[in-house]
Amino acid sequence: MIQLTNIRKKFGDNEVHKGINLEVHPNETVVIIGKSGGGKSVMLKMIIGLIKPDSGSIVVDDKEVTTMTYKQLQRLRFKFGFLFQGAALFDSMTVGENIELALRRHSDYKDGDIRERVQYALNLVNLENVESVMPSSLSGGMKKRVGLARAIALTPKYMLYDEPTTGLDVETADGINLLINELKKTLGVTSIVVTHDIHSAFVIGDRFAIFENGKFILTGTKEDIRNSPDDNVQKYIESEIQT
Amino acid sequence: MTDKEQPKTLYFTHFFSLLGKGTVYFFEDLGKYFSIIWWMLVNSRNAKEYSRNIFQQMVTIGNNSIPIVLFVSTFVGMVTAVQSSYQLYDWIPRTVVGALVTKSVLLELTPLLTALVLAGKVGATITAELGTMRVTEQIDALEALAFDPISFLITPRVIAGILMFPILVVFGDLLAILGGMFGASAIAGISNDAFIEGMKNSFETWDAVFGIIKAVFFGYIITSVACYQGFKVQGGSEGVGKATMNTVVITSLAVVVMDFILASVLL
Ligand SMILES: Nc1ncnc2c1ncn2[C@@H]1O[C@H](COP(=O)(O)OP(=O)(O)O)[C@@H](O)[C@H]1O
């Protein structure tokens, strides 16, 4: 379980989080919806301790993240797979090396096992024969898939997706959404997805949290969102109808 | 108070508030730089695990810089020979040119000019590379995969710099002296024998060693500052460009200041 309580964060004069509360239960997918530049990526990074909140508490599996030592943070991060917005593949390494990197360093796998594991991860994201390709020659959708494969290589318990479908065409985006749903089934992961694409959100999410001006203005199911009288919530629904 | 005076005092306070902010910012920056260096030292054990990275960086920093260092050194040697023979009175023996070239090349010219050239080449490359990794979240990705990005990215580059700069300077020294010899004979009509005699008479091992010690410091300062600048990049590719320029400026200044300090302390 992941639990954020009263999180506040300022960058200089820019107050991005003004008291955030969120609970993510085992095996559910919570989708955070909000404008870009609002602080959603920062929120995901806080959960694995890449950025520290100014105040508030983040609890993962009954352990407080904000006070963890470096060693404890390292251990925490094993539990997480993180898909970054632009996939963040290491561009000096091949696709295979990208996926292997953490396996080589953090597991006792032998060379053969590692190769098998890379294959397995690539299979899960429906890619083949790309191990020796450099990331720069991949399309946006393929980069995201490789980023996914890298994130799941160490069998995480939690997945954090930062705008997994942003910048992709509808078809490719649907492919990624399917994958996210499949990973949830096959790996049993608990996920937080950040997006401003309400259509994708409804395809993958169990619960939704609308992030506006540094706070969650609504947390609930699809029905709660559809029935909300709040204009700030409705504008997302309208954007769904348009697409 | 008249209307005319008011803006003046305003500009004045504005100036001091800027100065104050600048000072605070400078020390904050310096503190962050040293905290990274400190982390690097405390976790230096980890460097062993990243030996492949160190080797890679030695190739990038060392091998790829050899042509430009040799080119610059050769010309520096030639110019020094030509200029010193031009500056000498007729009654001074020509062997002095060999001595002058050797001394100035070993002590000052090769280490300093190598460092200034590499501040541009190596420093800018490192900052652009790490800065790009920062803005594309590759550094965050490393951390998310439970890697220590400082040990993984910074330590290998700094170690490679400390190891490779002295080697580059040794090659540069040799080429500069050869260039000097060539310049002396081709332009100033000084025989190679006379040049070599002057060189032998004046050669002191300490001069060469001093140059190499300087190279170690220059290698350290250029790579560490470049890494730091790359790590703290914000704001997309524009930020990367700015940071890269900052690296070239800061490392060039740091090199000449350090050059002076080392000369004062060690000579
Ligand atoms: N490391 C940082 N230092 C300073 N400001 C930051 C940092 N990371 C993010 N910000 C600022 O925080 C705000 C929220 O950023 P982000 O979480 O990336 O938004 P988004 O909701 O689009 O993911 C932005 O204004 C951004 O400039």
Ligand SMILES: [Mg+2]
């Ligand atoms: Mg974002």
